[in-house]
Amino acid sequence: MERTIQKVKVEIPYHLRQFVNDSAEVEMAAVDVAGCLHDLESSFPEMKGRLLDGEGRLRLFANIYVNGEDIRWSQGLTTPLKDGDCITIVPFIPGG
Amino acid sequence: MTDNWYGWAGTVLEVDLASGDIQRKPLSRDFAREYIGGSGFGVKLLYDELEPGADPLGPENIIIIGQGPLAGTAAPSSGRYEMVSKSPVTGLYLRSNGGGFFAPEMRWAGYDLIIIRGRAEQPVYLNIADDRAELRPAAGVWGLNTWDTEKAIRQELGDDNVQVLKIGPAGEKLCLTSCVIANLSNAAGRMGTGAVWGSKNLKAIAISSSRKKASVARPGEFRKLSRELEARxxxxxxxxxxxxxxxxxxxxxxxxxxxxxxxxxxxxxxxxxxxxxxxxxxxxxxxxxxxxxxxxxxxxxxxxxxxxxxxxxxxxxxxxxxxxxxxxxxxxxxxxxxxxxxxxxxxxxxxxxxxxxxxxxxxxxxxxxxxxxxxxxxxxxxxxxxxxxxxxxxxxxxxxxxxxxxxxxxGSERYAAHVKGAPSRGTGIELSWEWTLGLAVATRGRDHLTGSPCITTPGLNEELTGDMLGKLGQERYGDPRVIAEAWYYSPQKARFVYDQENVYACHDMTGICKYMGAMCLYVSGMNYQDFASLLTAATGIDYTAEDMVRAGERQLLMERAFNAREWVRRIDDHPFPLYWKLKTGEVHPDYKYGGQFEESYERLLDEYYRLRGCELETGIPTGEKLREMGLEAIAEDLARRGIIDR
CATH class of the missing domain: 1.10.569.10 (Aldehyde Ferredoxin Oxidoreductase Protein, subunit A, domain 2)
Structure with missing residues (x-):
């Protein structure tokens, strides 16, 4: 089935907001999570490398949730998006 | 009293703050051999002495400071002491480890254990100088910060080299976030140690020794082993x-x-x-x-x-x-x-x-x-x-x-992540299966120092590790992916945590810093055989690597038994989002974990319980396992209280 581009909301954690003009959330349009994150990096070049590594894989230290569900335990970066979905980025914070 | 002891100092200092009574008692040789020292001594004494439900900030709580038979010796990084008590943060078992120079001084002064009971009427500090110990008024230092406290006590005692373990204003106020500090920053930091001291009106322990030497049974062999470990x-x-x-x-x-x-x-x-x-x-x-x-x-x-x-x-x-x-x-x-x-x-x-x-x-x-x-x-x-x-x-x-x-x-509780009441950042589902499990099953609540494999976090220092993690996985578990891949599911991930807990416990029992061990060195951290060899040379008693595994197992079993006697059950060994789901019957609104993750976590927890010898349903050590480990009295105690079957 052909998938269509959906409008979604991306919640930006405090630690990364300076890379997206200090916005707490940005709106993106994408088919799936990979597309959304690639577009996020394209729109805000300083985000590049924060979530995806050089080979386009999700970084170990970035957790991505779609409507509260961790994509590692659904379909990963190919998790499809639907209109109005909320994507949350939770970077791991070092320390004990 | 201590002439024919090697490794151990041979003496326990018992202090009753309420009566002011101070006694030096001989360390039991059987107890020493069996529980080794530090955290091993502490958990056994705490279990035996403290009734469940005891108020952590009441006079009935006890403070146990133990150091291991390697502390203060030529062994690398052998400067750690262990503080054990009941935590006012969680109401559970508390162990907190500190460095600096207090532990060697305590060893050289001739003590394996300091046990403090009761509550002083007025603020006091305990001053120990070799065989002499006394309680002194602390009114002059009460209210001072930790650094000024140390200075003032050294000045009062006329000795700039005395080692001072102390609390600051936070401990005096019984803050749950307070700790105990040696030197400028060497904290036994977690779980409210400072508040326990404050509740007893205990401001500090000052200790000094004229000897500056710990006796070991086989000095030549011990020095050789220590040099080899340092070089490695x-x-x-x-x-x-x-x-x-x-x-x-x-x-x-x-x-x-x-x-x-x-x-x-x-x-x-x-x-x-x-x-x-x-x-x-x-x-x-x-x-x-x-x-x-x-x-x-x-x-x-x-x-x-x-x-x-x-x-x-x-x-x-x-x-x-x-x-x-x-x-x-x-x-x-x-x-x-x-x-x-x-x-x-x-x-x-x-x-x-x-x-x-x-x-x-x-x-x-x-x-x-x-x-x-x-x-x-x-x-x-x-x-x-x-x-x-x-x-x-x-x-x-x-x-x-x-x-x-x-x-x-x-609704603020949804943002207050915790494990067993100990604060956690984020979700507690972090980095890898072994981190997630290790943080959740830790006996003092969310904690990376009990069993989470720190240095081997995949992706942390890839330039340095190359394929080293894969090799370690192959060598230890017959499967390179166990260590090299963060979210690769294997029951061996539970064994990884189990092994880390046991070997970390060996550090805390003997007085060795985990930084020189499996926590922070990839391949050269001290292992069971190293601990056995050093202990044998230090004490003159033959320890094997198997003895050390067993010692680690016993410690973790006792800790779990102590917590079970309070209130901990299987639900409490879950990361925050899964704990939330089990407790409320609803998924966490922000972190909707379930499905494959939840099933995998439960299987991993089952495997961990099987390795530890705990009931799968409750996470409580089984009577059979406790008896197998020589902990019959604990098995009997748990059975008597109806916590496990006879």
Whole structure:
């Protein structure tokens, strides 16, 4: 089935907001999570490398949730998006 | 009394603060051989002496300070002591480990254990000088910060070399975030140790020895082993990183570069070295010297000095608060150490409040007028001070996470992540299966020092490790992916945690720093055979690697038994989102874990319980396992209380 581009909301954690003009959330349009994150990096070049590594894989230290569900335990970066979905980025914070 | 002891000093100092009675008692040889020392001594004594339900801040709680038979010897990094008590934060087993120079001094003065009971009518400190021990009035130092306390006690005793373990104003106020500190920054930091001391009106323990020597049974063999271990450690790929900049270089730098880029580039280790750091400083007999003296030389924090700035200070005094200034992090670190606050928790609690503030759940009316926006350095320092003095909103934050969330209400508990009542950042589902499981099953609540495999976090230092993690996985578990792949599911991930817990326990029983061990060195960290060889040479009693595994198992079983006797069950061994789901019957609104993750976690927990010898349904040690480990009395006690079947 052909998938269509959906409008979604991306919640930006405090630690990364300076890379997206200090916005707490940005709106993106994408088919799936990979597309959304690639577009996020394209729109805000300083985000590049924060979530995806050089080979386009999700970084170990970035957790991505779609409507509260961790994509590692659904379909990963190919998790499809639907209109109005909320994507949350939770970077791991070092320390004990 | 101690002439024919090797390894152990042979003496226990028992202090009753209520009566002022102080007794030196011989250490039982059977007890010493069986429980080894440090945390091993502590958990056995605490289990036997403290009835479940005892008030952690009541006179019935006891403070046990133990050091191991390797402390104060020629063994590398052998300067650790262990403090054991019941935690006022969780109401569970508390063990907290500290470095510096207190443990060797205690060993040289002739003591394996200091046990403190009761409550003094007035503030006191315990002064020990070799065979002599006395309680002295502490009115003159009550209210002083930790650094001034040390100075004043040394001045009063006329000895600049006396080692002083002490609390600050936070411990005196019974803050749950308080700790006990040796030297400038060597904290037994977690789980409210300072409050337990404060509740007993115990300000400090000063200790000095005229001997400066620990006897070992086979000195030549012991020295040779120690030299070999030191040489081996120096070959480890991670050794140089540690000596360069402590754990900033191998932990926070990796995360900052990958996850945050320029947002927190000010907190990279190079920035600390360029702007703040002076000489490196180590604990007793440690060549790693993972700490540095620091001084802020310019700006609004000019004049701040201190040492012992680790990744947790960068995280809890910087990143999590939205602050990117090494001078501020150094200042936060120094203030916490001086007030006698655990560096980790105040920042964590304040970050939680910032989250609530940004969401409009709390306002200035709740925060005593403090503008709690992220990055507000003044607000952070104001609240740290209020926490230590239990003033206003600070008194609420001091009880983070559970009681603080209860006090605030308004749905704030969904942001107050915890395991067994101990605060957790984020979800607790972190980095890898072994981290997630290790943090959740830790006996003192969410904790990376009980069993989480730190150095072997995949992706942390890939340039350094190359395919080393795969090789380690193959060597230890017959499967390279067990260590090399973070979220690769295998029952061996549970064994990985089980092994880490056991070998970490060996460090805490013997007095060796985990930084020189499996926590921070990839291939050269001390293993069971190393501990067995050193203990044999130190004590003259033959220990095998199998004995050390068994010792680790016994310790963890006793800790789990202690917690089970209070209230811990299987539900409490889950990361926060799964705990939430089990407790409320609903998925966590922000972290909807279930399905494959939940099923995999439960299978992993089952496997962990099988390895530990615990009932799958409850997580409580089985009577059979306890008896197999020679812990019949504990099995009988749990059965008598109806906690396990006979």
């Amino acid at each position: 450690a120096r070959q480890d790929p991670a050794y140089e990183l540690h000596t360069r900049c402590g754990n900033l270089a191998w932990v926070s730098d990796g995360f900052i570069k990958q996850a945050y880029g320029n947002a927190f580039s000010g907190l990279l280790s190079d920035r600390f070295q360029e702007t703040l750091y002076g000489d490196s400083v180590g604990c007793y007999n440690c060549s790693l010297k993972c700490r540095h003296y620091y001084e802020v030389k310019e700006g609004k924090y000019k004049g701040t000095t201190g040492d012992g700035l680790h990744t947790n200070a960068v995280m809890y005094g910087g990143i999590i608060l939205g602050i990117n200034d090494p001078a501020f992090v150094a200042t936060y670190n120094t203030i916490c150490n001086q007030l006698g606050l655990n560096v980790d928790v105040p920042g964590n609690a304040i970050a939680w409040a910032m989250e609530l503030y940004s969401r409009g759940i709390i306002t200035k009316e709740d925060t005593d007028g403090v503008e709690l926006t992220r990055g507000n350095e003044e607000a952070v320092l104001t609240l740290v001070d209020k926490i230590a003095r239990k003033e206003g909103f600070g008194a609420v934050l001091d009880t983070y996470p559970l009681r603080a969330a209860e006090a605030v209400g308004r």
